Amino acid sequence: MMKVLITGSNGLLGQYLVELLSSLPAYEVIATGRGANRLRMQKGYQYESVNLADESAVKRLIERTAPDVIIHAGAMTQADDCERSKDACWMVNVTATRYLLQGAEKAGAFFLFLSTDFVFDGLSGPYKEEDAVNPVNYYGASKVAAERIVKQAKVPWAIARTVLVYGVADDPRRSNIITWVKSNLEQKKKLKVVNDQWRTPTLVQDLAEGCKRIIDKKAEGIFHLSGKDMLTPYDMAMQVANYLNLDTKLFEKVDASSFKQPAQRPAKTGFVIDKAERELGFAPRSFEEGLKLVIEQLPEK
Template sequence: MKIKILITGSNGLLGQNLIELFLKDTKNYEIFGFSRGENRSGRTDFEYQDIDITNQQLLAKKTKQIKPNFIINTAAMTNVDACENDKVGCYDLNVNVVQYLAAICSEINAHLIHISTDFIFDGKKGNYTEDAVPNPLSYYGETKLLSEAVLQKSAINYTILRTILVYGLVNDMSRSNIVLWVKESLERNKEITIVDDQFRTPTYVEDLALACKISIDKKATGIFNISSNQLLSIYEIAQEIAEVFQLDKTLIKPISTSTLNQTAPRPPITGFDLTKTNKILSFYPKSFKEDLQRFKQKLI
């Protein structure tokens, strides 16, 4: 009996990576994708539906027709400043949709895998464990924390994967990410300014997709941290990108966060403790530099 997996936000960076990963094993998995607009994955060997998942009745109807064993919810409003400017839209996608999915999962006995973020923390300490006390600084962080609470209060089987600064490349991307933006800017010999007082452990999208699959295969429940294993400033991240892709580092200029006047505040230092992920998922993320080398091989 094949495991049925429904991926919401299947056109996105993580969504497309999940499709590629699971379609390598069509003997064991049957894949369904929900997203807005046309199927952008370039794959036709799975069932795709153009659907507005904020429509509760439509989402329930279409999901119950499939009766998935697992739902991986990758859909979210993640532009931190846009969330601050459109709180209604942000809440709708980041919280209401999770409530709808939890209710559906309860009805059809499905397991929900949900993606969360380091932005639920205030960034005063860094190296956060799964049970560290959250204190979001932005509306985006607030909604992601509320979405976690929805699942924790529910009686369904759920897995929350918290992640940081996801990057990678897929077919027909709707938005860029830190690695592609730095790489493409430097390739054009464009000078860029990067903050040197925010610290992160970036996540290669293939690792996040693999963590979703491991969670399914192990039927792991609860909260897990997924990111690379070395804390770097965003300026250092840009320097590493230049080094790995053999581009001109001198084009990267450090600046402080205070000079940016961003709409939403960002946590200064995040990064994750990966002990629980290592122990329970048997998953051992590598350094950003090692992940970048893997990414570079994929681009060749």
């Protein structure tokens, strides 16, 4: 029985990790998040409310639960929020990672850290694991700093970087590109969609499965876990509209520069996932397959 502590369990990836691992007899899951447990599925695992910025609370939790593995998926991920609230971003993304790692070192736990394509500048994507990091915004910089801390850990560690994760969340306030396009086009609203940024979008179920493979193998090092299709938001929106037979004439192609956002975005990221395919047997779905799955999962109005 592997005891797994998951941070950020109320987030999209956290939700799917809790569901995936707690449904299998080989794992005992301790889920942690800020405040109350907001997942629909409330049974089959233990939930602990913890503020990751509280050093003693974090260390007490790890001491009390003695996990074999810590999956650190909790983070401040909205790039514009990070740009506006740099202290809060650093606290959640960097300092909390240090607290968790210190706890992991005491417990002797394998540590899996979730990171992002925003560690790269987007000038030469798609990226391999060993490519040089060079963030263009504060969110990316905070993740680079946290990765450095993880790499110095005195326990076995892995870093799973991912790109533009999408899927159906229990929390209805969390939208994604698919639900955003669907709801706007159904209401006949015009949409400005960026056509000069490229990503390899990642279905959340695939990412959760990739994380499971890392902890099962105790695979160490950095892994790029994403989809394979290199798409712009405009490409994704078109696929959603076409699949749902919605009016694509409501789209307006725009450059990213037409949006005034506090955080700069890298132009072309996306990942080369050969290493994850080879070493983990990682096999992500295409965006088209992911799109169908998400549409099927959406609750009926």
